[in-house]
Amino acid sequence: MKIVVPLKQVPDLVEDLEVDASGKALDTDDIKFKLNEFDDHALEEAILLKESGAADEVVAMAIDSDGADKMLFTAIAKGADKAVKLTGGNPSDSHQLGKAFANALETEGYDMVFTGVQSVDDRDGQLGPIVASYLGAPCVSVVSGVSVSGGTAVVHKEYSGGMMGEFEVDMPAVLGIQAAKKAPRYAPVSKIRQVQETASIEEVSMGDLGGGSGSNVASMAPPAKGSGAKMLDDVEDLIEVLKDKGVI
């Protein structure tokens, strides 16, 4: 079984985020980007399935960008068999991103597509179901447990309150991964460097990106501080508040 994992970079939320001059987008000048943590879970789940023998090939896929090579080599260092980079375009939103991946997936072929359930910047929809729709493949998202038998996957979809729905999905299919069975593994830099020397990334054209989401950002701004919390100076004040609310 072949699992393809589309990977995406997002701004590192540890940064102080600011709006750029246009007032509609993030100022990305000075901030660091990192792999979308849910994509990391998707990759981890795929590799775990390979390690258990349920899958025999894991392919990491990413759009060409500044950190794409490192992200793909890291995926290989973690256990992916192959990395594919999509070039020749600049997807501007989830729909164009989804179309790019869908084009590549059609050429690459797949039994399963695992992608992170959401990302911090997917304003116009979540990648998993979007890709599935372009591919005409079934999709279940918010998945936190995958097992495979024959041509079917059994997945656990998370609902609120700790409840889960168990589904059977015929392959080929797309899953939006919420959490892998284990926390995503660390890829030692020495290993990544070794991979950089021995492995190569396949480049593929991303093809026609389509019209995109059909909606545009009117403005972006940090949430109004306005009311916000009453900031306390020290623990004495905190104790007063707790007393006031009847906690102590």
Place this chain on the structure above:
Amino acid sequence: MGDILVITEHLKGEFQDITFEMLGKAKELAGASGGQCVAVTFGSMNGKAGELGVADSVISVGGSDDFNPESYAAAVQSVVSAKSPSLVMVGSTSMGMDIANSVATALELPTVSYCMNMSASGSGFSCTSSLYGGKMNVVTDVAGSAVAMILAGAFNADAGKSPGSPSVEDFSADSGAGKVRFKQLIEPEAADVDITQSEILVAVGRGIGSKDDIELAEELAEVLDADLACSRPLVDAGWMSKAHQVGKSGMKVKPKVYIALGISGAPEHIEGMKSSSTIIAINSDKNAPIFDVAHYGMAEDLFDVVEELVEELED
């Protein structure tokens, strides 16, 4: 101006709060634009149409009572194709995501995620989404049909709860290709604690740093006679069990006092605790989004504060 379609959400035979939250808002928006507020129900939930009094009418697509991403999305797609609403409101929830994205992509409709606010704007709508872990609000203007995923707790559920008898239309909808099949509902493991019933919660987030240090929060919980809760990353890392998870895919809690330690305040977490009567947040980052929703806050190192607090209270 077309109608506003509200895709209802139900679990184990009961409509979820998100349904009423969306109905209330939809009614308000429809009123302003002169369209109708139409609720879409699945399976045998049409039997409870009486709870959806806020809606002007109800479309029942029938089908299974159990949520199935494929068949539910197919059904909604049929309805949207047929009715051409000006807006489709779906919950930004586990169930809603599968439906919203599938329908919008197939029908090439604009999609907006994580809506925390909406208003009519010109011939369309203006949606405010919470992105980047709650650090940025983005406004999108959509004209023509659009699919908006609404954050749980963004709108008031009470505004959408009104008994009544909207007309119910039976709609013969597509049921999908049958490649996704529901097997069973899995209840969470019996937990030692039901935090949805707790009066006081001490919640820990990534700021706690390590599994060991949760001990400090436990001390505080003990001294306050509170229960322990946490954000999703701690459950993913195996530091705490799911029974303690607060958030979108965890528990929704409304304690008297919610003390958030080292929690940044991402929307998925806020969803689970914003109904708390008093929220006290301690986070060394004074710009953390949690301070927007908290009533009281301290931008200090949580270890210093909690250590001192426990010491003072133990005397």
Place this chain on the structure above:
Amino acid sequence: MLSPNEQIAFILLVIICGALAFQGFNRIFKTVKSGANADRSDNLIGRFITALIDVFLQKPIAKARPIVSMFHSFIFFGFSFYLLVNVNDILEAFVPGWTTIGSDNIFANLFNVFADIFSVFVLVGMVFFLYRRFVQKPKVMEFNANVKLHPGVSAGGLKKDSLIVGIFILIHVGSRWLGTAMHLAENGHTDSWLPTASIMSGMFSNWSHASLETGIHVTWWLAMGLIVMFLPYFPRSKHIHLMIAPVNLALGRRTARGAMDGITNSASPGSKTLSDLPWPQVLDSWACIMCTRCHEVCPAHESGTPLSPSALEINKRYFINEQGNGLFNGAGKTSLLEYAISEDAMWACTTCYACVEVCPVGNEPMMDILELRRNQVFDAKMPDELADVLRSLDEQGNSFNESARRRSKWSKKLDFKLKDATKEPVKYLWYVGDFASFNQNCQDTTRKVAEVLTAAGVDFGIMGKKEKSAGNDVRRVGEEGLFDVLAEQNIETIEKCEFEEIFTTDPHTFNSLKNEYPERGGNYPVKHYSTLLLELIKNGDIELKKKLDIKATYHDPCYLGRYNGIYDDPRDVMKLCGIDLVEMPRNKENSFCCGAGGGQIWLPDHDDMTQRPSENRIEEAVAVGVNNFTVACPKDMTMYADAAKTSGNEDTMAVKDIIDFVLEAMDLPEEKLTGLQDEQDN
């Protein structure tokens, strides 16, 4: 004096035992040779001469346990002399009429008196050691219950080895001594050149000539036969340290302590098995005398964790002995983590270097641990907490999961601006480091350093958000690749600056910049700030107006003291400030680690930890009667500030940085201190 049959028998014994011994030595040679490459061939003659002199002066062993070391020197000198004695004994056996007893020759007499006295020395020494191991049984010779031990060790192998060696020596020396006494009895008179033997000869005064002759032969065979029979046992016993220790010391590491070895095999860095270890570390297994001096000074073992550097070396030897030739037929592929040291223990090391410093035979157990870590980390096997920290270092260049852009936020509280060394030339480039920048316990100290230097008119600047962690501890947890990346990026940033010297308040940073960056192309003059402060005080840039009448003790940071030999500069600074310096028992190269190094500050305490090393150290300070504990390292500051609280000494022990004293002694006018007013009032 031996009969021809006896002579033949002896020669046969020598041949057989010699051959067996040769096999044993050959196996040692083969095993050591199977280790990974290491170049210790520089200045071989000088190395050996130095080692032999050191051994002769008993310097390595005298580093610790003075009384025990004295008794050891009894045995050492005695046994060394016995080489000559044994030669004499063989001459006596094979050359008719050869004897030194009753001779007029002055050399013979000198030989006799030394042989006589040294015999007693050795016997006394040996009795002491047997008493120590079997009767006194000091706790320090025990391993923590959770330490991984080879089954042979748990079954009492160490005691058995000591007993065998002890009894052998007692019999070898004892019978020779008695033999001499019998000789004297035979001669019918005492000899003032053989004082103690003369006394003993009284015991045999009424023995017949025949009995005495028999006695002399018997004692000869007991002495000489035993030592020949002992030859094959040597390679299996710690007793072989007589031969291996001087070699181990001679071929020891001569490169800077603070420079880790590079990676030899980039496809599989570090060590997994015995033969992956560099050969000097394989040799360590035989040099080890199982004295436990190393785990006595190890902060990890002292605090109850499963790490014992002593057990590590002992387990290696026991495994090698157990496997025999099987070592070369597959058993050698067994991971060290299966028999020598547990994973837990490997991760508990603080890399304080105390074990290497104290070892009397030149062993380096810490190096084994560092190699093991490299190998584990390459396969991403590490505690989860460590993975998170490494991710943070990779993504943001600091271990605090804070945005790199906030690195110089600490300086915003100052009411003057600091120069950006990446934009304008400065005299001193201040490499601030992670902890001094981000840790809230350390930021006050960092600000005070800025205050002092500014008030002294020093031209300095910082690199701000472009500075990343220097990577010292990244390297020591085994992530060599990440260390390479950090070093590359830091050197790139430093190269953009114009400066004369670099200084830093962090000894870990200091260590890496000084010892490891040069081979990566970053060769800069680096100072620890205590050296800079001393210079500035001496040349008058820093004016000390007030003499502080305070009693304080000073804690030597591992990476400043043991690793880089800087003990006096911080002390001189303190004394110039008028501090009455009181030393703790464990000072200078014997300083006791705070427990933060080697990544420990990023890891949770081991479940079995009984008391944190830092708390232990605070108690040591309390015991010398001071109320001020002085540090010169940001990690020490945060560890000890915490330990003072958790050990219940918060009100009696103030933790200060040397800069606190300098600032106070400068007695600056009020308006210069506005930036710090808030901190001082807290």
